[in-house]
Amino acid sequence: xxxxxxxxxxxxTPPPQNRGRLPRAPRPVLASAAVLFLAGLAAxxxxxxxAQSGYAGxxxxxxxxxxxxxxFRKNPHQRAEARGPWQxxxxxxxxxxxxxxxxxxxxxxxxxxxxxxxxRAERVCLECHGSDPALRxxxxxxxxxxxxxxxxxxxxxxxxxxxxxKTAGVVNRQCASCHRAEWAEFLRPHTHPLREGAMSxxxxxxxxxxxxxxxxxxxxxxxxGCFRCHGDKRGPFxxxxxxxxxxxxxxxxxxxGSRNPRMLVRAEVRFLCLECHSNIGSRxxxxxxxxxxxxxxxxxxxxCTICHSKIHGxxxxxxxxx
Amino acid sequence: MxxxxxxxxxxxxxxxxxxxxxxxxxxxxxxxSGTLEFGYRVLSGVGGDFQTYRSVVNLGEGPKLxxxxxxxxxxxxxxxxxxxxxxxxxxxxxxxxxRFVAGRDRAWRFTADYRNIQYFxxxxxxxxxxxxxxxxxxxxxxxSYRRATDLELVALPGRRVMPYAAYSRNSSRGNGITTFVLExxxxxxxxxxxxxxxxxxxxxxxxWPRWQLHLEGGGITWHIDQQVYTFAGRNFGxxxxxxxxxxxxxxxxxxxxxxxxxxxxxxxxxxLHPAEWADLAGQFQFSQPESKxxxxxxxxxxxVSFTLLRFYSAELVSAEARAKQPHSSASFAAELRPxxxxxxxxxxMTDRLHDAGAALLTDRLLAAEQVLDARTLGAAERLVxxxxxxxxxxxxxxxRGLTLRGGHRFVWGDAKxxxxxxxxxxxxxxxxxxxxxxxxxxxLRVGRRFRLSTDLEASPGDRSYFRxxxxxxxxxxxxxxxxxxxxxxxxxxxxxxxxQNPTAGIGxxxxxxxxxxxxxxxxxxxxxxxxxxxxxxxxxRSNLTWRDPATLRSELSLYRDNxxxxxxxxxxxxxxxxxxxxxxxxxxxxxxxxxxxxxxxYQPFGRLALPFGRRGQWYGEWRWHALTQPxxxxxxxxxxxxxxxxxxxM
Numbered sequence: 001x002x003x004x005x006x007x008x009x010x011x012x013t014p015p016p017q018n019r020g021r022l023p024r025a026p027r028p029v030l031a032s033a034a035v036l037f038l039a040g041l042a043a044x045x046x047x048x049x050x051a052q053s054g055y056a057g058x059x060x061x062x063x064x065x066x067x068x069x070x071x072f073r074k075n076p077h078q079r080a081e082a083r084g085p086w087q088x089x090x091x092x093x094x095x096x097x098x099x100x101x102x103x104x105x106x107x108x109x110x111x112x113x114x115x116x117x118x119x120r121a122e123r124v125c126l127e128c129h130g131s132d133p134a135l136r137x138x139x140x141x142x143x144x145x146x147x148x149x150x151x152x153x154x155x156x157x158x159x160x161x162x163x164x165x166k167t168a169g170v171v172n173r174q175c176a177s178c179h180r181a182e183w184a185e186f187l188r189p190h191t192h193p194l195r196e197g198a199m200s201x202x203x204x205x206x207x208x209x210x211x212x213x214x215x216x217x218x219x220x221x222x223x224x225g226c227f228r229c230h231g232d233k234r235g236p237f238x239x240x241x242x243x244x245x246x247x248x249x250x251x252x253x254x255x256x257g258s259r260n261p262r263m264l265v266r267a268e269v270r271f272l273c274l275e276c277h278s279n280i281g282s283r284x285x286x287x288x289x290x291x292x293x294x295x296x297x298x299x300x301x302x303x304c305t306i307c308h309s310k311i312h313g314x315x316x317x318x319x320x321x322x
Numbered sequence: 323m324x325x326x327x328x329x330x331x332x333x334x335x336x337x338x339x340x341x342x343x344x345x346x347x348x349x350x351x352x353x354x355s356g357t358l359e360f361g362y363r364v365l366s367g368v369g370g371d372f373q374t375y376r377s378v379v380n381l382g383e384g385p386k387l388x389x390x391x392x393x394x395x396x397x398x399x400x401x402x403x404x405x406x407x408x409x410x411x412x413x414x415x416x417x418x419x420x421r422f423v424a425g426r427d428r429a430w431r432f433t434a435d436y437r438n439i440q441y442f443x444x445x446x447x448x449x450x451x452x453x454x455x456x457x458x459x460x461x462x463x464x465x466s467y468r469r470a471t472d473l474e475l476v477a478l479p480g481r482r483v484m485p486y487a488a489y490s491r492n493s494s495r496g497n498g499i500t501t502f503v504l505e506x507x508x509x510x511x512x513x514x515x516x517x518x519x520x521x522x523x524x525x526x527x528x529x530w531p532r533w534q535l536h537l538e539g540g541g542i543t544w545h546i547d548q549q550v551y552t553f554a555g556r557n558f559g560x561x562x563x564x565x566x567x568x569x570x571x572x573x574x575x576x577x578x579x580x581x582x583x584x585x586x587x588x589x590x591x592x593x594l595h596p597a598e599w600a601d602l603a604g605q606f607q608f609s610q611p612e613s614k615x616x617x618x619x620x621x622x623x624x625x626v627s628f629t630l631l632r633f634y635s636a637e638l639v640s641a642e643a644r645a646k647q648p649h650s651s652a653s654f655a656a657e658l659r660p661x662x663x664x665x666x667x668x669x670x671m672t673d674r675l676h677d678a679g680a681a682l683l684t685d686r687l688l689a690a691e692q693v694l695d696a697r698t699l700g701a702a703e704r705l706v707x708x709x710x711x712x713x714x715x716x717x718x719x720x721x722r723g724l725t726l727r728g729g730h731r732f733v734w735g736d737a738k739x740x741x742x743x744x745x746x747x748x749x750x751x752x753x754x755x756x757x758x759x760x761x762x763x764x765x766l767r768v769g770r771r772f773r774l775s776t777d778l779e780a781s782p783g784d785r786s787y788f789r790x791x792x793x794x795x796x797x798x799x800x801x802x803x804x805x806x807x808x809x810x811x812x813x814x815x816x817x818x819x820x821x822q823n824p825t826a827g828i829g830x831x832x833x834x835x836x837x838x839x840x841x842x843x844x845x846x847x848x849x850x851x852x853x854x855x856x857x858x859x860x861x862x863r864s865n866l867t868w869r870d871p872a873t874l875r876s877e878l879s880l881y882r883d884n885x886x887x888x889x890x891x892x893x894x895x896x897x898x899x900x901x902x903x904x905x906x907x908x909x910x911x912x913x914x915x916x917x918x919x920x921x922x923x924y925q926p927f928g929r930l931a932l933p934f935g936r937r938g939q940w941y942g943e944w945r946w947h948a949l950t951q952p953x954x955x956x957x958x959x960x961x962x963x964x965x966x967x968x969x970x971x972m
Contacts, residue, residue, distance in 0.1 A: 079427065079480075114770070117719055119665055131534035133527065136591045136603050139655035140669050145715060146775050146801075147725050147765035167391075167408060168419065178801055180838035181815045184858035184887040187911045189378050189923045189949055197410055198417030198439055211605065211653035211671040211711075220521060220542050221587035222607035222651040222673070229439070229468055231492050232517045232546050234583070236611050236647035238679025240705045242739040245675060246753075246787050259883070259913070259921040259951075261377075261448035267919035269448070271879050276788050278868035279751075284825045285789045286753050288742025290871045297872070300560060303448075305462065307503045315581055315615035316641040316681050318701050319743060321503055322577065322617070 054097030061091045061098060064105075074159040094124050094156070113156075118149035125150040134208050141209015148178075153207065168200035175201040182256055191257035203228070204255065224248060226255075237313030241320060242286060243276070244312055270296065273304045354972055356392035356407075360385070361941075361967020370949075370959035373444040379947050380442055381963065386413035388967060402426055416440035428480045435472040441465075441496070447954045466496020466515055484527040488540075493518035502550060502559075502575050504637070506626045509559040509572040511552050519544035523587075534593045542611075543584045550577035556623070565626055568633060575621035585611035604654040610646065615681075617641040627687060630695055636688040645679030663719040667729075670712045677705040706738040715761060723768055729761035731779070737787065756785040757792070771805040783823065789830055789866065793823040809847075813840040815858075829867040836860040854891040854909075860884070862917075885915030898933070905931045910945075922950045931969075939969040 058081055062069040072078060072090075081090035092098050094113055101110035113121040122144070129135065129150075138144050153174055155162035161170065172194050176183035179201075186194050193199055201207070204225050205215045212218065217225030226249050227234045233244075243251045252272055253263045266272040274296075276287035294301045305311050307321050314320045365383050368375045390409040397403055406423040418438040425431035444463040474488040500513040523540025557572040587609035594602040619639035626633050653671040660666065680702035687694040715729030737753040758781060765775040776799065783794030800816040815838035823830035837859050844852040862883040869876055891909035898904055910926030924946065931941040948960040 117723070117725060117767075118765070119717065119725070130593060130595065130601075131527070131529040133536040133591055136536070136593055136605060137653060137655065139601075139603065139657050139667050140653065140671070142777075144667070145727065146763065146777055147717075147727075147767075148775075166421070167410075169410075177813070177840075178803075179815070180813065180840050180856050181817050181836040181858055181860070184836075184838060184856065184860070184889070187887045187889060187913045187923070187925075188915075189913075189921065193417050193439060196417050198419055198437060211651070211669070218607070220540070220585060220611075221538075221589045221609045222649055223609060223611075229470065229492065231519045231544060232494065232515075234519075234544065234611070236583075236613055236645040236677050236679065238613075238615070238643045238645040238681045239701075239703055239740070240677055240679075242705060242737070243788060245677070245705060245707055246737055246739075247791065251788070251790070259885075259915055259919055259923075261445040262443065266881055271881070274868050275790055275866050275879055278789070278871075279827065284751065284827050285791075286737075286739055286751060286787050287789065288744050289869075291744050293872075295872045296870055306501050306508055309462070309500055309503070315579065315613065315643050315645075316617045316683060318703070318740075322579075322619075 054099045055089050055092050056098040056102040057089050058091050059088075060102045065091075068157050071157050071159065075157060075163055076160055077156065077163075093128075113149075114151050116149075118147035118152075121149040121151055134206060137206075137209045137211050139209065140211045141206070141215050143207060143215075144209055152178075167197070168194070168203075169197045171200040171202050172197075175207070185254070185256035188257035188259050190259065190261060190263050192255065192263075233312045235313050237315055239314045239316075239318050239320060241311060241313050246286075268302065269305055270302050352394070352396040352398075354392070354394050356390070356972045357969060358390050358392075358972070359388040359967060359969045361388060361965055362386065364964045366962035366964075368959055368961045371957055372959070374949065374957045375947070375959040375961055376442045377445050378949060378959075379961065380416045380440065382414050382416075384414050386411070386415060386965075386967075392972065399426065401429075416442070425476075425479070428478065431476045431479045433472075433474045433476075436470070438467055438469045440467045445957060447951075447957050462498070462500055464496060464498040464515070466494055466498065468492070468494040482529050484529070485524070486527070487524040488522070490521040491518065492521075500550060502552075502557075502572060502577065502621065504570075504572070504621065504625050505628060506565050507559040507561040507570045507572075509552075509557045509575070511550050511557070511572075511575065514549040514551070516547040517545065532595045536591045537588075538590070539586075539588045541584065541586050544582070546579065546581040546583075548577075548579040550575070552576070566631075566633075568624060568626070570624055570626060572621060572623040572625075574623070575619075577619045578617070580616045581613055583611055583613035585609050599659045601657040602655070605652065607651045608649070610648045612646040613644065615641070615643040615645075617643070617683075627695070630687070632687075632689065632694060634687040634689045634694050638686045638688070639683065641681055641683035643679060643681035645677065647675060647677040649673075649675045665717040667715045667717070668713070671710070673707070673709040675705075675707040679703055703740040704738060705740065707735070708737070709733075709735040709755070713761070723766060725765050727761070727763040727765075731757075731759040731761055733757040733759070753787055754785040755787060757781050758784065772803070774800070774802040776800050786823070789823065789828045790832075791823075792821055793825075793830070795819065795821040809843060809845040811840075811842040813842075814838065815840075827867065829865070831865040832863070834860070834862045848893065850895045852891075852893045856889050858887040860887070880918070882917030883915060883919075884917045885913055887911070887913045902933045902935070904933070907931070919954075920952045922948070924948045937971040939971075940967070941969065942966045 058069070077090060080086045080093055081088065086093040096111040098110055101107075113124045116124070126135070154164070172183075185191070194201070202217075204217055206217050207215065209215050210218065212224075217228070219225055219228040223234065249255065252265060254260075254265050255263065258264060260267050264272055266275075274290075276285070277289055279285060279287055279289060296302065308319065310317065310320045310322060314322065316322060362385050363381065363383055365381075387409060388411065390407065392407045394405040395403065402424060403426050404424065406421070408419075408421045410419045411417050416439070418436075420434075420436045422434040423431070442465050444465070448462065470490070470492045472488070472490045474486060476484060476486040478484050494515060494517050496515050498513040498515060499510055502509040502511045519542055521540065521542040523538055525536065525538030528535040552572060552575045559570065559572060561570055587607070589605065589607040591605040592603065596602065617640065620637065622636040624633060624635060625637065651671070651673045653669065655667065655669040658666045658668075680700070683699045684697070685699070686696045711731065711733045713729060713731040715727055717725055717727045720726050733755060734757070735755040737755075739753055759779050760781070761779050763775070763777040765773070767773050778796075778798045780796040781792070781794065786793045796818070797820075798816070798818045800814070802814045804812045806812055815836070817834075817836040819832070819834045821830070821832040838856060840856040842854050860883070862881070864879075864881040866879045867876055868879050889909070889911035891907065894906045896904040896906065907927075907929040910924070912925070913921065913923045915921050927943060927945040929941055929943040931939050933939045943965040945963040945965075946961070947963070948958075950958045
């Protein structure tokens with residue numbers, strides 16, 4: 001049922017505290033801006049313009065690295081060999097000029113992105129791939145922060161299947177090779193169907209990074225990626241359940257897997273609800289209280305979602321009952 | 323506009339010319355490659371609860387197309403040089419996927435992606451926590467499927483101007499059981515679910531060496547249609563005892579919810595590479611979904627209104643509602659490399675969401691064909707969320723292979739939430755978010771054999787929205803890889819999260835630990851034997867104070883989850899001729915958890931693969947699924963599965 005009548009004016013009154021004032025930038029933001037400014041002043045060009053000499057050409061490379069060159073023929077990077085500025089010297093587009101290495105045969109005379117520090121290795125890749133919109137938020141991503149470079153996941157010389165991970169099973173195996181604890185969560189009884197190959201980690205996370213916490217994917221510009229499949233929970237609801245918007249689905253669900261039905265974070269629904277709706281005596285946090293007629297000693301009141309069935313938000317009921 | 327169009331088109335066409343004259347690709351042959359795997363699955367019959375089996379595993383019998391992976395390449399093709407088709411789990415399995423890619427290099431690329439995921443959920447322990455005591459309450463169950471189709475056409479991929487268009491359709495259809503709630507009683511009734519959304523978007527990518535811009539616009543419409551109905555016959559619901567001297571029942575009832583929504587959205591992002599030592603990137607996204615709802619309900623039977631203290635025999639409800647939710651997000655990141663070994667990464671993000679909605683509902687109660695009560699109720703609510711995050715990290719290459727990272731994250735925001743239904747005395751809580759987080763970490767890499775990375779963050783806690791939100795917390799992660807031998811890879815993961823909120827009235831104490839070990843042993847490239855194994859030990863402790871609303875007694879909510887998870891795969895090659903080598907696979911996974919909801923879940927398997935010729939393989943497979951939950955014994959199952967199939971390589 002609807003709650004007490006409230007006028008539209010009451011409900012739509014904006015919060016008074018910020019009206020007519022521009023928000024002040026918090027101090028940490030100002031401090032960071034200052035650091036960036038100073039860093040910009042201190043910066044000097046580090047990288048030299050690529051030398052036009054010193055290149056050996058891919059045919060010279062093939063003389064010794066025949067196996068790699070053969071595998072490379074099935075690789076999309078082979079296009080660089082056929083046309084464009086690196087025509088005939090695709091190997092050196094990533095490894096740098098190789099004439100000296102061809103003469104000496106010494107590993108020290110050639111650059112190997114696989115052995116470089118991650119930040120430099122990824123700069124080699126980003127030289128061409130930096131324009132990909134999927135990589136636009138790379139700086140926000142955990143992989144960039146944790147020094148996981150492109151070559152950790154993408155095998156550069158092999159066939160296309162190893163370079164660009166396409167099938168869900170391959171993507172999941174790749175992610176699980178590092179994220180073992182997360183993958184173990186999918187062994188539980190109630191999970192998203194990743195082990196069955198119906199979904200992949202990249203359906204929910206962008207491994208290259210997004211501005212959202214945990215590199216969560218977004219749909220329809222800026223809606224949480226969960227709504228890509230769970231569209232009926234999208235809203236907008238006239239009567240929202242605030243945690244859905246403020247904390248996200250993981251406030252109540254373990255998205256990787258749970259031993260509890262519906263992937264809930266608690267074994268019984270009532271505890272999940274009451275842990276927030278329990279601000280009796282003091283109100284240090286959001287979350288009201290259930291009315292006293294909810295006698296939890298009675299089995300009837302032990303599953304809140306029996307009555308509050310529209311727990312993700314309701315189109316017609318303030319109490320989220322229909 | 324017309325005057326500008328020809329030079330604009332000419333400029334774009336010129337921009338498409340690469341910097342250097344390209345030469346045609348070297349001649350190559352057409353190539354068809356791929357694999358096809360199909361077979362037949364037999365179930366031994368499910369022991370235990372079949373509904374739980376369907377909720378957890380749900381694999382069925384019959385002929386199956388397990389996978390098809392086919393690629394066709396023709397480097398000389400004028401209109402088409404590549405076709406890819408991938409299909410998985412067709413033939414009645416609960417998850418079917420397909421992906422089709424076609425294109426011509428640097429001319430066009432078309433991608434179609436389809437998936438159909440069945441969702442069956444009928445678990446008494448979710449809806450009937452006291453079923454083991456013989457108390458049968460309502461059920462909430464679902465038997466539905468969700469289909470998603472994504473189509474995308476990119477023109478001129480790999481060139482400087484790349485227009486594209488995409489269409490996605492997502493639909494769900496199914497049935498379930500839900501509750502028809504009528505104040506003093508709840509009646510389990512059938513539920514029909516329908517929803518679908520259509521998403522159309524298009525945009526352009528502009529790519530120059532030092533800057534790139536991506537602009538996209540689109541729209542989405544959706545429709546939700548839910549019906550609750552009753553079969554013929556009297557439904558007595560949960561409350562079987564007389565209420566105020568009369569038995570309550572539902573003879574006939576209908577609820578219909580019809581929601582139509584739409585949203586326009588736009589997003590843009592850029593990347594600038596103004597100097598060798600600097601990269602800048604930013605994004606802006608905006609969406610404005612809105613929904614219109616019509617709700618109708620009629621029910622007849624014998625019901626009671628506690629507000630009126632009267633019985634009534636019929637109810638008619640109709641409602642209309644609208645909601646709108648403008649939502650803006652923006653982010654910016656700068657990466658500066660002022661010195662050779664120093665990298666500074668600054669990122670900032672904001673997310674602003676305003677949800678406003680209103681509903682008008684009329685409700686008429688009838689008794690003996692007379693209107694007993696008629697009410698019109700209006701309600702309007704608003705939810706405002708402002709979230710901001712700023713982070714700065716400094717990464718220093720302290721030594722060869724060693725990178726150290728330190729930084730600071732500041733998260734702040736505020737919200738306005740609807741007033742609670744039960745108004746409490748005292749000042750309203752001010753929903754604010756404010757968190758300073760110290761960041762640290764490092765990565766060590768010794769050649770290709772050893773890699774270790776750590777991430778640590780800690781916050782002293784300040785203001786958070788909810789009792790269980792992150793507050794005063796420390797989080798640590800360690801990931802290590804050690805290639806002990808060319809054939810032996812060891813890996814380790816450690817993860818700890820300690821979150822405390824000692825505020826009076828909350829007393830939240832949360833600690834979660836996960837430790838994983840992995841092993842991969844493939845002597846001789848796995849020709850005769852290969853072994854993969856992983857083991858995870860996890861513990862979770864959550865204590866939180868809450869109060870019983872009826873007695874106002876302070877109680878402690880305890881939740882524990884202590885478990886072991888393991889998965890393994892052993893592959894043994896048998897003697898054979900050349901590449902025709904029979905192989906035996908053994909393995910599976912298991913979870914054994916104790917704590918608040920103990921559970922054991924086993925999924926072992928064995929497989930024998932017999933190749934014939936260079937391109938064919940027959941295999942037979944056995945799997946066992948078993949779930950046991952000591953506190954919910956009625957919700958366990960076990961099942962043997964046998965599969966025989968062929969795998970053909972093209």
